[in-house]
Amino acid sequence: MTSKWVPKISGRRRNSRFDKSVFVLFLISYIAVLVLAMMSNILYHKTVEKKMLENAKRSNLAMLDQLKIDIDNKIRQINELSNNIVFNTKVNMLLKGNDVLYSYYDLKQEFMAFPKSKIIYDYYVYFANTDEILTATLKSKSKDFYQAMYNYESMSFSEWHQMILNQYHFNTYLPVQQLNAYNSQQYRVLTFIQSIPVNINEDLLGQAIILIDESKIRGIIDKMRWGTHAHIYVLDKQGNVVLSSEEAIALPQGIREQIGNSGNVFHYNEGKDKATVLYQISKDTHWKYIMIMPDKEFLADIRQTKIFVFLLLLCFGLLGSILAYIFSYRNYRPIKEIKEMFNKKEHHVDFQYRNEFEYIKCSIMESFKKQSDFDNMMAIQLPVMRSDYLTKLLKGYLGEIDIDKDTLNFMKIHLLSDDFIVIIAYIHSQSCFLEDFSEKEWALARFVLANVGSELIEKKYEKYFIELERNQVAFILNIPDHALVKKSQKQIKSLVQAFYDLLKHQCKLQVTFGISNIYTGLVQLRQCYDEASKALEHGILGDQRIVFFEEMDxxxxxxxxxxxxxxxxxxxxxxxxxxxxxxxxxxxxxxxxxxxxxxxxxxxxxxxxxxxxxxxxxxxxxxxxxxxxxxxxxxxxxxxxxxxxxxxxxxxxxxxxxxCEQIQEYHSTPHDRLITNIKVYITENYGSHSLSLTSIAEEFNRTPQYISTLFKTYTGQNIKDFISKIRIEKAKELLRDDQLTLTDIAKQLGYANDMGVIRLFKKYEGVTPGVYRKQIEEEKNII
Known part of the structure; x- marks a missing residue:
């Protein structure tokens, strides 16, 4: 299997480095998750901040609305008092100069009977016709009243007389001013003025003036100021600032212009100053209640929260980065170890990889490829290995310890039972199938033998074929059932006969079969092989074609x-x-x-x-x-x-x-002929007492030294030894004759007595002539 990764990596060099390490990818991944978490927190904080702003605005609007309700209630009390004064019959009669029916004393008594209110510091009525001031406790000229009772810190008598007493007012509220009261007391009051009569088309008769204690209203405003850090303004229906919180700046004109007819919220920018403006408008009094919250004040808590969250995110981001590094390294370490493990085992050319994952993936793919190549090679070599394994079993090289289930499964040897029989087929060279005896023809003959056997042998047998030699093939048959052994023996006999006939007539192959007995156990294949081999050799030597070991004599x-x-x-x-x-x-x-x-x-x-x-x-x-x-x-x-x-x-x-032809050719030289003649002379005269080197030299007209050297050179032995060997061979023949004594044999060999024969036998045979004669007799008895 070719790896699809190999082409990709073949063009890039690597020196134990990577374009991007997996550690970096892990770190980036963790940092990305951390950033996403932080971004989600930021978005969540933004949402919370928005909700907080909205809640703050709603809360402030609610407080502003509550301020509106409280002040409206107080204004309602003031209006009730004003109406009681303005529409009082006695007041109107006295203002018109009719003091016959009612007196000022009666009016004072009635003033004292009016309902009291905590916000009303005092009130009085100005009579224009007499230029007098009437309170619930006194009556005096306006000038004396202003000088003795109440005067404004920022207003002179003439200004007070002109602006307040002599001008028409309808539900007019003057801004809060410092009021100097009798006994050197000072108060901050809100002045309410209502002209009498109410109709502007009539002549001005007087004024109803109510002094409102600013502290009773400012308490509410100060609480709001403390809770919101905002500037709070109260405007009358004419748009005049009636009340404002402490340290409140002058109400910008731009804000006045943006105020509509109903409560709302808007943002106001003036230079670098930014503010959120909330306002409510009373439907009853048409007064406007404005709350200006500078962003630096309004958003102070939010900014502090932002800073806190930012610092928190920074700390957690730093901590998260450290943890991301630690986790990345912990997750990367096993990958690094795997990579180093592959580095130790892989010895291929280095390449440049994107990261360790690609390296490991490519290494695994290469390992898979190598494993696939190995499996393919094993599949190709398996028949050879199986044949070698079975051959070793047949020849007894393997024992019980070498036979196990795993080995058999690896060799793909499937057994039906523990009973086996071995058939060895021997291909004769005289077969017509073989023409030039080439290795190709022998291989083809073995192939035909194996395939014909595979087709002919019934499928109920598990069979394996082994090429033993160029002209021998062994068949191992596994009998399917031990109970059918005898029946299988008969079937195998008929099967081998059919196998032989088919090979002889159809394939033109002369084959001899040697068949063993059936044995139990793989380890007994050696016995099967031994019997089949003996049966085969018996058939070859005895010119038989099918030999069963059990039928041999x-x-x-x-x-x-x-x-x-x-x-x-x-x-x-x-x-x-x-x-x-x-x-x-x-x-x-x-x-x-x-x-x-x-x-x-x-x-x-x-x-x-x-x-x-x-x-x-x-x-x-x-x-x-x-x-x-x-x-x-x-x-x-x-x-x-x-x-x-x-x-x-x-x-x-x-x-x-x-x-013999080689020897005759070798002896055709003069020296060869001389040596041959010498041997013949010795063979014919070995029984002569005078046979010696000297007599032989005289016989052939040569010197003894020449004869000795020549004989030694060409035969490798001296003449004396050759004479002794001829005599001992003749002695062995004579010893077969039981009628001859040892002395008779000695005389025929040219010795004077039997001691010469005894010395001869002991030297060359290692035994005495008597012992040798006994050995001959034993051999005769055996034959």
Whole structure:
């Protein structure tokens, strides 16, 4: 599987650095969340601030409305008193100069009977016709009254007389002024003036003047001032400022112009000064109640709250930033460890990545790709590994400890039961299917064998095919049910016969099958393989095509190839005596394979032993001629490619003929002929008492030194040893005759007595002649 990330990263270099670390992303994320939280808090604070402003405005409007109600109630009391005075019959009669019916005393008594009010400091009536002032307690001239009773700090008598007493007033309220009362007392009063009569078209008869105690009204205003820090103004219906709070500035004209006919709120800006203006208008008196709240005062608490919130946000922002860093690092640390883990394990070319996530993602994708490649490789190699595993089981290289469920699952070996049988098929080289014996043809032959077997063997068997050698294939069959073992054996016999017929007639393949018995347990596959191999070799050597191990006769476990026969055969071949050598080989094959039933493995050992004799002779000849030696495996491969004992025997004869031809060619030189003649002379005269190096030299007209050196050079041994070996071989033949005594044998060998024969046997055979004769008798009994 090709990773889609590989093309992306292939063009960017990395030196353990990243465009943007995940730590930075985490930190930015936490900071972003923190900023969002702070922004939400700011927005919430803004909303709360707006609500607070609205609530403050509503609260202030409510207080202003309450002030309006309180003052309206007080004005109503003043109006009631004014009406009682203005519309009083006695007052009007006295003002018109009619003092017959009513006297001033009566009027004073009536004044004293009027309802009292806390806000009214005092009141009096001015009589224009007499220029007199009448109160509830006294009557005097206006000038005396002004000078003795009440006078305004900021107003002279003439101004007072002109502005208040001699002008028409209708429900007129003068601004608060300092009033100097009798007994040197001072009061701040609000002056109410109502002309009598009320009708402006009539002549002015007098004035009803009520002095209102400002302190009774200012208490309410001061409370509002203390609670709101606002400037409060009370305007009469003409727009004159009647009352104002302490330290109140002059009411700006701009504010007057923006006041409408009903209560409202508006913002007023004059230069740098900003204020919120609230006002209410009385429907009864048409008085205006104005509250001016400078922003620096009105918003002072809000500003303090803002500063507090800002400092709080700053502190929490700093704390949040520290926590964001800590949390980012804590969350980044596992990613960093994973990245470092990949760095330790990955050895690919470095690249530049956006961040650790991309690096880890790419590393994981590469790991997935490697795992996928590994899985694909394992899928490709699985048949080979399974074949190797089963081969080791067959050959006994694995034990119980190596057989477990996980291993079988990994190898995809599914078992139906614990019962197994092994069939080994051997492809003969004489098959018409094989033309040039190329490896391709052998592979194709094995492929045909495996596929035909897969199709032919019933699906109820779990089957596995193993290529053992170029010309051998093993079939492992798993029997589905232990109770059906006997039935399965019969079915397998018929199945193998059908398998053989199909391969022979349809595929042109000559195949020999060796079939084992059924065994329980995977570890017993070694026994199955051993039996199938023995059955196969028995079939190959016995020229049989289907061999069941259970049907084989009990074979012999040894072969006949005594040392003396080996020496004779070697001497025959060394002298180029092909005819006698072939007769000896035929005798050996007849004894081992015709007169008795030999085990296939034992037969192989016999053939290998015989071939070792031939290769020794051949390599000795090649060494003398300084030519490359022949390996044992080359000879064995040459022999065992043939099927059947007859073919193997014929090939061995061919090899002997080739060796004899090599020897005869080697001995064709004068020196070779001389050596051959010397050997023949020794062989013919070994029984002469005078046989020695000197007699041989005299026979061939050579000096003893020449004969000794030449013989040693060409044969690798001296003449004395060669004479001794000829005599001992002849002695072995004579010892087979029970009628001959040891003395008789010594005389025939050229010795004076039997001690010469005994010394000869002990030197070359390691035993005495008597012991050797007993060994020969034991071999005869065995045969």
């Amino acid at each position: 009990t074979p012999e476990q040894y072969y006949y190839y005594p040392i003396d026969i080996e020496v004779q055969l070697a001497n025959m071949i060394r002298t180029g005596n092909y005819e006698d050598a072939v007769k000896t080989v035929d005798m050996l094959f007849q004894v081992n394979f015709e007169t008795k039933q030999m085990a296939a493995e034992t037969g192989r050992y016999f053939i290998m032993d015989l071939m070792s004799t031939l290769i020794k002779i051949l390599n000795m000849t090649l060494a003398k001629r300084q030519k490359p030696l022949v390996a044992m495996d080359d000879f064995l491969n040459r022999i065992f490619i043939y099927d059947g004992i007859d073919r193997i025997q014929a090939e061995i004869k061919t090899i002997i003929k080739e060796i």
